[in-house]
Amino acid sequence: MDSSTPQDLDEFENAFKKRLQEGMTKWHPGEYYDFEMRPFLDRMVALANLDLNSCQVLDLGCGTGQVSCYFASRGAMVTAIDCSPSAISFAQQLARARNYQIDWLVGDIRKMELPLKNYNLVIDCRFLHCVVGFTDRSKILANVIASLATNGEFWSETMVGVPRVSSGEGYYLDDEGIFWKALGEDIKYTQAIEKDGKVYSPIRRIHRSIDTLNEELETAGFEILYQEKEEPTDDFSVWMVKTRCKTRFQ
Numbered sequence: 001m002d003s004s005t006p007q008d009l010d011e012f013e014n015a016f017k018k019r020l021q022e023g024m025t026k027w028h029p030g031e032y033y034d035f036e037m038r039p040f041l042d043r044m045v046a047l048a049n050l051d052l053n054s055c056q057v058l059d060l061g062c063g064t065g066q067v068s069c070y071f072a073s074r075g076a077m078v079t080a081i082d083c084s085p086s087a088i089s090f091a092q093q094l095a096r097a098r099n100y101q102i103d104w105l106v107g108d109i110r111k112m113e114l115p116l117k118n119y120n121l122v123i124d125c126r127f128l129h130c131v132v133g134f135t136d137r138s139k140i141l142a143n144v145i146a147s148l149a150t151n152g153e154f155w156s157e158t159m160v161g162v163p164r165v166s167s168g169e170g171y172y173l174d175d176e177g178i179f180w181k182a183l184g185e186d187i188k189y190t191q192a193i194e195k196d197g198k199v200y201s202p203i204r205r206i207h208r209s210i211d212t213l214n215e216e217l218e219t220a221g222f223e224i225l226y227q228e229k230e231e232p233t234d235d236f237s238v239w240m241v242k243t244r245c246k247t248r249f250q
């Protein structure tokens, strides 16, 4: 699974439609602004001594936009991209009501060019682990590097470890770190394999260790400035690893 991997973006659109119908305001349960990456963002903004008023921020896989609104409410100019039209439409309405400066884009980040040398900060809040293929991931990381302004930084929160539900319950994690899910009746993925009489599709790239995550980041051209891991909180039972990095190519 080294080449560009088909990704069924309908998975996300359908999931958001369902969540929004059920009254949720974002991918994960909880209050809109009470999102998991927030304490890290608070600390990193202080640590990096960022003047958010003159900051251009790019939020990759923004979902319903809580990270984008977090930055826009502090004065930053934000670009936010997601493949789910429903998520973006929800985010747009919420931000418009608050007069935030945010450019919302619907698109497949694997296939998009990003503006060159534009952003002081690029954020991956649980987006990159949704992209399974290494070719897609390295293209995205190269695009991020090219889109960073001088001294710009990339902050990421992503899954690392071996999920508790990694076998026997409709999921399994292979040796490469690809997390497979058995297809249910309501799910149609574009790529599937058969194993032990069940049909599985790749849904996440979960690095088995922080070392391999860091190797991927360093190979792409990042220098890691700070990193921390958050203990598992759900059935996936993986660490959420938070990384602050800058590019070596300035």
Ligand SMILES: C[S@@+](CC[C@H](N)C(=O)[O-])C[C@H]1O[C@@H](n2cnc3c(N)ncnc32)[C@H](O)[C@@H]1O
Residues within 6 Å of the ligand: 007, 012, 013, 026, 027, 028, 035, 060, 061, 062, 063, 064, 081, 082, 083, 084, 087, 107, 108, 109, 110, 125, 126, 127, 130, 131
């Ligand atoms: C786990 S959700 C996280 C959403 C949001 N960042 C948050 O923290 O709530 C992953 C997000 O990535 C988006 N996504 C996944 N693959 C994408 C792609 N190829 N292009 C654009 N967005 C994508 C999904 O629609 C979804 O909103």
